[in-house]
Amino acid sequence: MATLKQLKIFIAVAEYKKMSEAAKKLYISQPTVSQVISELENEYHAQLFERGSRELKITSSGILLLHKAREIVAIHDQLEQSMKDIQSLRPLRIGATLTIGNTLMGSFVESLIQKHPDIDVTVFVDNTKIIEHRMINNELDLALVEGIIVRQEILTEPVIEDSLCLICGKKHPFAKKPSITMEDLRHQNFILREKGSGTRAIFENIMMTHHVPYITKWECSSRSSIVDAVRHNLGLGILSRRCVTEYVENGDIIVCPLEDVSMQRYFYLCRNQCSAITSQMQDFIDLVKSADCAG
Numbered sequence: 001m002a003t004l005k006q007l008k009i010f011i012a013v014a015e016y017k018k019m020s021e022a023a024k025k026l027y028i029s030q031p032t033v034s035q036v037i038s039e040l041e042n043e044y045h046a047q048l049f050e051r052g053s054r055e056l057k058i059t060s061s062g063i064l065l066l067h068k069a070r071e072i073v074a075i076h077d078q079l080e081q082s083m084k085d086i087q088s089l090r091p092l093r094i095g096a097t098l099t100i101g102n103t104l105m106g107s108f109v110e111s112l113i114q115k116h117p118d119i120d121v122t123v124f125v126d127n128t129k130i131i132e133h134r135m136i137n138n139e140l141d142l143a144l145v146e147g148i149i150v151r152q153e154i155l156t157e158p159v160i161e162d163s164l165c166l167i168c169g170k171k172h173p174f175a176k177k178p179s180i181t182m183e184d185l186r187h188q189n190f191i192l193r194e195k196g197s198g199t200r201a202i203f204e205n206i207m208m209t210h211h212v213p214y215i216t217k218w219e220c221s222s223r224s225s226i227v228d229a230v231r232h233n234l235g236l237g238i239l240s241r242r243c244v245t246e247y248v249e250n251g252d253i254i255v256c257p258l259e260d261v262s263m264q265r266y267f268y269l270c271r272n273q274c275s276a277i278t279s280q281m282q283d284f285i286d287l288v289k290s291a292d293c294a295g
Helices: 004-016 019-026 030-044 060-084 098-103 105-115 128-136 198-209 223-231 241-249 279-290
Strands: 049-051 056-058 090-096 119-125 142-145 154-168 189-193 215-220 236-240 254-256 264-272
Touching (some): 090 128, 098 119, 098 241, 128 154, 128 264, 142 279, 154 223, 198 236
Parallel strands (some): 189 215
Antiparallel strands (some): 142 264
16 A cells, blocks of 8 residues: 555656755655656556656656545545644635735735634745646645636636736836737837736737737736836736726826737636545635626
């Protein structure tokens, strides 16, 4: 019977596709990782990985074991946490992508604590790709993301409407135009969010769909840096309308009306289907679904 330690090592190898990388992440030696994989293959009389020149490819038997291993690890982690927190605060680990972390998460957590002071909330903010990775590894209980989750193990539900907008500086040629067409954006300089963000993915999809080439002059994860670069006329920007309201009201930047292009989207509530819904998770879910978050 596989041990919990063996299953965690196997999951890491499946995730990182290299034994050396899994060993590095787990702070153990590569021979130890290799030995564990061999022991599991002998235990279950099945090849779990195909050894390629650059990375390991998981087999159908490996995929089956991976699903079950994640369920077992998730159940064990919940048991450990439950036993530690008997007669104490209810822990809740929430992930949020940057737009949500910048505009909504503070008020959500404040409201949650006011209604349920026994909930101990920890928040982790990063882009969609990183949040997804942490959920797969049971490092988060719930998440609110602006991008598309691709892993089938993560259940998603649209809960909050949002919209992106095109912004420019006051001295940009677009500042005085009553409307902007997609053709106007051809070969324009852009200040963009980093790869892996939901905002960036939506922008790239729009430009690709309309076959409009553009120039990435600047990319970063900070909305204030993007706004500052746009304000200094270094390029156009794409951000959630929630993120730019105060800058527009202060006259720092201008929102450019974009013709015939919808930039509406949703924020998604996410959870790992391998994990049971705890009472504190349900309390947060109820709060988000009942919130008035008109953007």
